[in-house]
Every structure is written in C-alpha cells, then in structure tokens.
Amino acid sequence: MRNISSSTILDDSTIVAIATPLGVGAISIVRLSGREAYGIALKLTHRENLKARYAHLCSIYDKDNTPIDEAIILYFPAPHSYTTQDVCEVQCHGGVIGAKAIMQLCLCYGARIAQAGEFAKRAFLGGRMDLAQIQAVSGLIHSQSLEANKILMRQLKGEVSVFIGQMREAMIELLAFSEVNIDYSEEVEEDYKEAMSTRLEQLRGKLQEVYEISLARSDFINGYTLSIIGKPNVGKSSLLNAFLMYERAIVSDIEGTTRDTIEESLHINGALVRIVDTAGIRQSDDEIERIGINKTKEALERSNIILALFDASSPLDSKDKEVLEMLKGYSEKHILFIANKADLPPMYDEQVLKHHLCSYPKAILPYVLKLSVQTQGVQKIIESLKALLSSQAGNGQIILSSAHALSCLKNALDSLSQAHLVLHNGELELFSYCIRDAIESLNDITHPYEDRELLDRLFSTFCLGK
Secondary structure: OOOOOHHHOOOOOOEEEEOOOOOOOOEEEEEEEOOOHHHHHHHHHOOOOOOOOOOEEEEEEOOOOOEEEEEEEEEEOOOOOOOOOOEEEEEEEOOHHHHHHHHHHHHHOOOEEOOOOHHHHHHHHOOOOOHHHHHHHHHHHHOOOHHHHHHHHHHHOOHHHHHHHHHHHHHHHHHHHHHHHHHHHHHOOHHHHHHHHHHHHHHHHHHHHHHHHHHHHHHHHHOEEEEEEOOOOOOHHHHHHHHHOOOOOOOOOOOOOOOOOEEEEEEEOOEEEEEEEOOOOOOOOOHHHHHHHHHHHHHHHOOOEEEEEEEOOOOOOHHHHHHHHHHHHHOOOEEEEEEEOOOOOOOOOHHHHHHHHOOOOOEOOOOOEEOOHHHOOHHHHHHHHHHHHHHOOOOOOOOOOOHHHHHHHHHHHHHHHHHHHHHHOOOHHHHHHHHHHHHHHHHHHHOOOOOHHHHHHHHOOOOOOO
16 A cells, blocks of 8 residues: 655644634634644643543633633543544634634644644544545535435444455455466466456456445435426426425416526435426527526436426426427436326326336336325325435445545546456456556545645545534
C-alpha cells in the first residue's frame, strides 16, 4: 500500500471553530484541537488542570479576568480523541455573542480558525478513521432520511473498510501467484490460468454487484425527486395538496393556472421525496405558459419518479397524447400511471394507457392506478411509493455513499477487466500491472495517497468545526 507523503504529515498547530450552527439555542460548542488546546482551555477557565473525559462546570473569563459565560469544559488528551490530538470542547450558552467571544479569545491565545473539514482531516491523517468512515460522517451530517443514516452508520462502523480489505487481500494473492510465475509464463499450465481466471471473475463479480447496488441506492441516500405530470386540470395541484395535507398550490378550473413548477418535500418510508407540481402539458401561444412547460421538461430530467395523471372521466385527447409523447424519453425512470377522477363515470381508453405502460421497465405498478384525489385516493399512491422505496433501502448490502468511492471502484473494475483479457493471452507481466492498479484504486477508497491539495479538496465539503 502506498504511504502518505511528507506533505500530509499531521499538523499539530492549534485550530478552533464553532461546531454548532450560530443562532439562539440551548448550547453552542467551541472546539479546539492541537498542541496548545489544553493550555488555552486552562487560560479560558483560570483552572490549574482539567481531568480527562470529565465534565467541568467553569466560568469563562476574558483577558480582563471578567466572567463572560458559564460553560461545560471537556478535555480529551491525545491520542484518544477524535483528531488523535489534544481536544478541548467548550459547551457554552447558545447564542451568537458568547460562542464568538470565546472563539476570539482562543485566537488571542494562539489558536487559528479551522478550515472546513480540518478536524475530520486530522482524524484521517492521525489514523483515527479511514476515508470511507470519514465520508460516512460527512454523509450523516447532510443526511436527509433515517434510512440513509442506517446505511451510513454501517459504513462508519467499518463495514465498507472490512469489505475493501477482503477484496484487496484476495487480489494480492492473485498478484503473488502471477509474480512467482512471470519467469515461467510459458510453462504455467492452462488449469492454473483457468483457476486464476475463475477467481478473478468472482472478485470482479462481487465488486460489480457493490458498484451497481451503490448507484441504484444513491437516490435513497441523497433523496428522490418526484414529478407530477399531466394535461391542465387533470388534478396535479390537487394531488400535491393531498400529499402535503394543506393548500399549497392554487386549484381552479382555469387551464394554465400552474405556470411554474412548485416544489415541496416530505418523508415517505424514511426517505426524503421532493415533490414537483408541474405546469399542464398543452400547446399554447402564451409565452409564460411555454416557459412553464419547459421547466416541466427540466423537472422530468432530474426526477427519479414520475406520476403521470390522466382524467378517467373524459376520453384521451391530443393533450394526453402530448404527455405520452413527452414521457417516451424517460423510460428509465420509475413511473406510475394514474387515472384520476375515477369516482365519475369512466370515459377514457384504459387499453391505450396499458399499451404505453408496457414501454416502462421500471413502472411502479404494471397497471393503471384508478383513484380520486378528491376522495382521499392519494393513500393508494403513497402505499405504492412505500413499496418502491422499501425495495431501494439496501437490506444490509454493502453500499458506497460517496462519488469519490464510486469513482475509485469503477477504476478498479476497469483494471480487473483489462487483467482478464491479458491473462488469457498469457501476459503475466501485464496481468500483474493491472492487478496492482486495481489494488491501488481500492486503497484510494479507504487510504488514499495524494498531496495536500487533493486532500483539502476531499475535505472541503465538510462544515466548519467538523
């Protein structure tokens, strides 16, 4: 495995940041890490010592020895702390003034303001956690659902790290066999090559499965976007209001009432779903309405789920056909066809909709869902969405949550594919080269070797104080 370069040696200068959002609240936390953290905490409190891992109730004094707050002080000595350095936390009263004043005092006593993600970066460089675990921490901070938290907590506990370690060890065994036989490649029996090929394909299959599952589950972690589409007056805004259980969108009998997209969020089965009510699809000379329809198309592009509404109480017309035509470009989306106003005498051609529905392999239901939004039929839609989201939850599978990890895994898969090709040609030197590349790509998921610039970029998405 590659070593961390000298440019990434753990910095022991003392950093400080407010680790909680600024604003009125019960407490604010000011966090210190580095060689002077303990000394600065003593200066703030006028104490001679602090007991490790003990909550001290102390007054905080300014440079004129005037008390400015009362706080809980916690001291975590190196190396048994988050950053593996001396860490002190000041839990003061919530509010903007107190926390900022304490941080300013820390700066006067020799600390510097921490960069975004610098505490986490020090935890990584100090060996407290690997990169996969650190990125799970970042994911937990930005998590939008309880189910995403469960996936990220498994990663934080080391599930991904253990898996990557197992795959890496298996590749090293293949590499060792190849290295031993390079000088005798012409004498290596075909049975051995086949055995190596079989093991290689097994490894590649496991990694490919994780890659595909991680891509498929990324929406569950980051949240889903659901667009409601249909012709004017089909019930889109009524459906949005029914989801939210209050009158968010204006509902009227006038076509074109919704001219812009309206977005709201709710949680369904533990997952965040952003619901987009779109403008009605129809040919129009109204410039504003045409802009709204273009925004509808943009919403469809970024949606994972589409609810296509049709009016069960009237025959399918040219506007419905425009909707069906527009949907043809989104066959990879999860889609649900809904016949609204089913409490009225049916007038639509259900067979036409069924025929179109067959073109969507990811259809949420294999049939047209009949309901009336006005009579609380929305519960049927929610039940269908719950079933879909439950199937996306992961069910204990290994899931990579960051774009960095997925990119590294893709590079490893590409290297293994190349290794498979050269192995059949008996080119063991090239085979070894490809396996080394795959191992290094896996290393980059948990223990990357890069210069300070790239590490700064990896941690820049973290918030201050983390």
